[in-house]
Amino acid sequence: MKIVSLASVRGAPGVTTAALLLASTLPEAAVVEADLVGGVLAVRYGLGREPGLTTFAAGGPDAAWRAHAQDAGGVPVLVGPDAPGASELMWRSAGERITHKLVAADGVAVVDAGRFHSPVPIVSASDLLAILVNPVADQLVALTHLLPTLRQATRGRLGVVIVGDGPYRAVEVERSVEVPVIGALPDDRDAAEALLYGGSRSRLARSRLARAVSALGIELSSSVLAPAGAVVA
Structure with missing residues (x-):
């Protein structure tokens, strides 16, 4: 993946x-919960704690991720533990195994x-670590302080996605943090609530947020997810 x-x-x-929205725009994509303070998708969507990452980690080396995914509003998700201690323990003890199996699989892990x-x-x-940030001073300063750790944290590209409005434009953010801005998302609370509470899918699809995430997906498909050597029209 x-x-x-x-x-x-x-x-x-x-x-x-x-x-969730990005995974819905990409072929053969699944959301993988890797928040060390605990996942939220099982609670939000009324899913079981299993199957998920714990059962995927316990499976054999050839276990298919799809057999351990659940449906969250039409998006396949590999849910993680929702308790902070359990989530951190799982990723510390089984993280390498989970990662190896996902990297060897087909598709895209968001x-x-x-x-x-x-x-x-x-x-x-x-392949890409995208940092979502509001274009306001305190978040940009926090990002600047964390950049050395972020650069060492991933083998792939580092990018910034601006969320909502603020006093700083994309060009100013890039100049300040010296990381490319790869997309911008609106602060569309109505669309977020529609996704969270099962609102109209057609209304969600027409929302500014869904359109912006779709544009981000297209950009990533051509710049990050395309096979090496592929020519993108």
């Missing part, structure tokens, strides 16, 4: 919502890494 990880450095810029604390193996294996 290609690995695209989404994370934040401060606040709640909508990492989980963006991960990793919900939550607020970045310390790297877990799946984030380190990312």
Whole structure:
């Protein structure tokens, strides 16, 4: 699988919502919960704690991720433990095994890494680590302080996704943090609530947020997810 990880450095810029929507735009994609403070998808969507990452980790080396995925509003998800201690223990003890099996599989893993604390193996294996940030001073300063750790945390590209409005434009963010801005998402709370509470899928599809995430998916498909040597029209 290609690995695209989404994370934040401060606040709640909508990492989980963006991960779900992004996975819905990509072929053969699944959301993988890797937030060390615990996953939320099982609770939000009334799913079981199993199957999920714990059963996937316990399976054999050839276990298919699809057999351990559940449906969250039409998106396959590999749910993680919802308790902070259990989530951290799982990723520390079985993270390398989970990551190896996912990297060897087909498709795309959209990793919900939550607020970045310390790297877990799946984030380190990312083809892209995208940091969602509101374009305001405190979040940009926090991102700047964390950049050395972020650069060391992943083998792949590092990018910024701007969420919502603020005093700083994309060009100013790039100049400030010296990381490319790869997309911009609106602060569309109505669309986020429709995704969270099972609102109209057609209304959600027409939302500014869904359209912006779709554009981000197209950009990633051509710049990050395309096979090596592929020519993208």
